[in-house]
Amino acid sequence: AQSVTQLDSHVSVSEGTPVLLRCNYSSSYSPSLFWYVQHPNKGLQLLLKYTSAATLVKGINGFEAEFKKSETSFHLTKPSAHMSDAAEYFCVVSDNTDKLIFGTGTRLQVFP
Amino acid sequence: DSGVTQTPKHLITATGQRVTLRCSPRSGDLSVYWYQQSLDQGLQFLIQYYNGEERAKGNILERFSAQQFPDLHSELNLSSLELGDSALYFCASSPSIVSRTDTQYFGPGTRLTVL
Numbered sequence: 001a002q003s004v005t006q007l008d009s010h011v012s013v014s015e016g017t018p019v020l021l022r023c024n025y026s027s028s029y030s031p032s033l034f035w036y037v038q039h040p041n042k043g044l045q046l047l048l049k050y051t052s053a054a055t056l057v058k059g060i061n062g063f064e065a066e067f068k069k070s071e072t073s074f075h076l077t078k079p080s081a082h083m084s085d086a087a088e089y090f091c092v093v094s095d096n097t098d099k100l101i102f103g104t105g106t107r108l109q110v111f112p
Numbered sequence: 113d114s115g116v117t118q119t120p121k122h123l124i125t126a127t128g129q130r131v132t133l134r135c136s137p138r139s140g141d142l143s144v145y146w147y148q149q150s151l152d153q154g155l156q157f158l159i160q161y162y163n164g165e166e167r168a169k170g171n172i173l174e175r176f177s178a179q180q181f182p183d184l185h186s187e188l189n190l191s192s193l194e195l196g197d198s199a200l201y202f203c204a205s206s207p208s209i210v211s212r213t214d215t216q217y218f219g220p221g222t223r224l225t226v227l
Binding site for chain 1: 155216
């Protein structure tokens with residue numbers, strides 16, 4: 001069975017500093033991986049996705065993630081945090097029946 | 113705005129009751145997905161419909177059922193409600209049947225409170 005592990009439940013950064021949200025996956029074959037963001041009282045929005053093309057994936061709002069097969073990781077990064085980035089972030093893997101399996105989420109706080 | 117609409121936004125009901133949640137997908141999307149988000153279980157996939165047919169099932173209880181109508185809107189029916197069914201229920205839609213590569217567009221959710 002496939003799964004994702006988000007290594008940090010909370011991450012706090014200062015505005016203007018880099019963001020790193022960590023995600024490891026487990027998969028018996030080549031997975032599709034996604035990062036979704038959920039702002040308070042809102043639905044989820046896709047940030048980016050990896051579907052076996054380029055390993056460095058660029059998403060919206062300056063976010064990017066790198067698929068590293070050797071490390072089974074798909075960490076989300078952004079060079080400079082903005083106050084509006086404060087939200088819950090979900091790493092997601094697609095299993096062999098095309099179902100999405102969500103991680104437990106990482107809450108990002110951004111301080112001024 | 114994702115283009116996916118869900119009604120109602122909030123629902124408060126009592127144990128043992130039955131409720132219906134409604135979802136309208138983005139224009140042109142044929143797949144509809146239902147998810148449950150709760151504090152103890154996190155975000156869980158419940159069920160997927162594609163063009164009116166059930167396509168995939170997740171952790172959906174037997175007390176829950178769904179359908180997708182010819183106009184592609186979908187309804188999630190929850191019956192014999194229990195306190196533990198209190199959660200945020202999301203609907204998502206995507207253009208095709210293949211959720212592995214498709215982007216899913218999520219609605220704003222329906223918050224269900226069972227008292």
